[in-house]
Amino acid sequence: MAKNLTVGGFTLLELIxxxxxxxxxxxxxxxxxxxxxxxxxxxxxxxxxxFLAESKLEDITKDTFxxxxxxxxxxxxxxxxxxxxxxWTIQLIAYQGRTTHGSPKLGIPEMWRASTVYRTGDYIxxxxxxxxxxxxxxxxxxxxxxxxxxxxxxxxxxxxxxxLSYRATARSSFPSWQANHAYVSGDYVIPTVPNGRSYRCTxxxxxxxxxxxxxxxxxIADGTVIWLENTNTLTTxxxxxxxxxxxxxxxxxxxxxxxxxxxxxxxxxxxxxxPPIRSSIVNDGSLRWQESTCYKLVTVYVREPKGLEYAVNxxxxxxxxxxx
Numbered sequence: 242m243a244k245n246l247t248v249g250g251f252t253l254l255e256l257i258x259x260x261x262x263x264x265x266x267x268x269x270x271x272x273x274x275x276x277x278x279x280x281x282x283x284x285x286x287x288x289x290x291x292f293l294a295e296s297k298l299e300d301i302t303k304d305t306f307x308x309x310x311x312x313x314x315x316x317x318x319x320x321x322x323x324x325x326x327x328x329w330t331i332q333l334i335a336y337q338g339r340t341t342h343g344s345p346k347l348g349i350p351e352m353w354r355a356s357t358v359y360r361t362g363d364y365i366x367x368x369x370x371x372x373x374x375x376x377x378x379x380x381x382x383x384x385x386x387x388x389x390x391x392x393x394x395x396x397x398x399x400x401x402x403x404x405l406s407y408r409a410t411a412r413s414s415f416p417s418w419q420a421n422h423a424y425v426s427g428d429y430v431i432p433t434v435p436n437g438r439s440y441r442c443t444x445x446x447x448x449x450x451x452x453x454x455x456x457x458x459x460x461i462a463d464g465t466v467i468w469l470e471n472t473n474t475l476t477t478x479x480x481x482x483x484x485x486x487x488x489x490x491x492x493x494x495x496x497x498x499x500x501x502x503x504x505x506x507x508x509x510x511x512x513x514x515x516p517p518i519r520s521s522i523v524n525d526g527s528l529r530w531q532e533s534t535c536y537k538l539v540t541v542y543v544r545e546p547k548g549l550e551y552a553v554n555x556x557x558x559x560x561x562x563x564x565x
Contacts, residue, residue: 286545293319294543294553297327301539302557309537309557316544324546332538334556335364335376350376350535353512358505359528360404367515375517377530379506382406388427391475391499396527399484406527407484407494407501409475415439415498422448424466427479429498439498441471475499 301309309331316326335350350364359365363379381398391397391409398406418430418440428442432455440455446465453463461468478497485491485503492503509526516523521532540554 286547287549287551289322290325290543290545290549290551291553293322293325293327294541294551297329297543298539298541298553298555301329301331301541302555306537306557309539316542319543325543327541327543329539329541332540333366333376333535334538335378335533335535353377353508355508355510355512356526357508359508360506361402364533365530368512369515375515376533376535377515377523378533380522380529380531381506382524382527382529385477385481387477387479387481388497389477391477393475396504397501400481403484403486404506405484405487406504406506408504408527410493410500410502411475412439412495412498412500418448418452418463420448420450420452421464424448425479427477427497429471429478430468438470438472440468441476441498443467443469471498 312330313328314330316328319325319327332349350366352368353365359379361379361381364376365379366376381402381404382396383398384400384402385397385407393409393411395409396406397409412429415429415431417433423445424430424442424447425445426442429439430442431439433452436455438455438457440461443460444467446467448466449464453461453468455461455468456470458470460470476497477499482494482496482501484501485494487503489503494501494503504527506528507526508528513523513525513530515530516532519532523530535558537557538554539557540552542550542552544550
């Protein structure tokens, strides 16, 4: 008489049937899974999307720099390719090389703002109507120069800029004249008995043993020194002063007949008239702006029928003959 054999709670017959069924359905499930995966990946669709994106980008950038305007913000159907959609953007950007405060980067400049502190390398776009191809980069005021006249309230920056500006004011005190003293061109003195005037050394030399009779105008010889009455001018000294930085307790420094007042690089209360000429410069408060060629970032997006998106972009700048 035959006996029913069981293995782990199953009869031998049940185990054989399970193995046979699994041998059929597991391969079928695997085949179905791989088919679904391949369909979702749709490598052919991605290849077509890439082709369309690169072709559209090439078509857009064939135009001149000035004519690269606007874009297509929403997806629209690609002619001749059922199920494919595309859109593209054209952004004005500037290459912001800020060696003094950060790494160079691409960015969309903000609009100019009144009474705002800027730093060298900052970019802005005007708020007033002007061709969209113009951006302006913050640069320091003109560099300091020795033995040079400056207007009252004019600005300079150190020979090595430090993101600060220095405003020219009349110096209120000077060293008194000394006998048998070495002077260099650009040094200033006042008489030992002040007469309301200051005198500038016009050449290197040594003063005499007796104080000269100081004139109200013109020059006077003193030993091997020639003094020039220089009361009503603002003239720098022979050597660059030690500029007070932001953390210095003193906010001013004497230089020739000038006292420089430390100030932040700040825009004026009224927007300047922006020059359209390439690389031209305009003053603005205690800083300056230099016209700078902007760039246009063109990006094309293509969406294939399965919903996957492919994007490609290119950076375009003004081409010879097209810049205003």
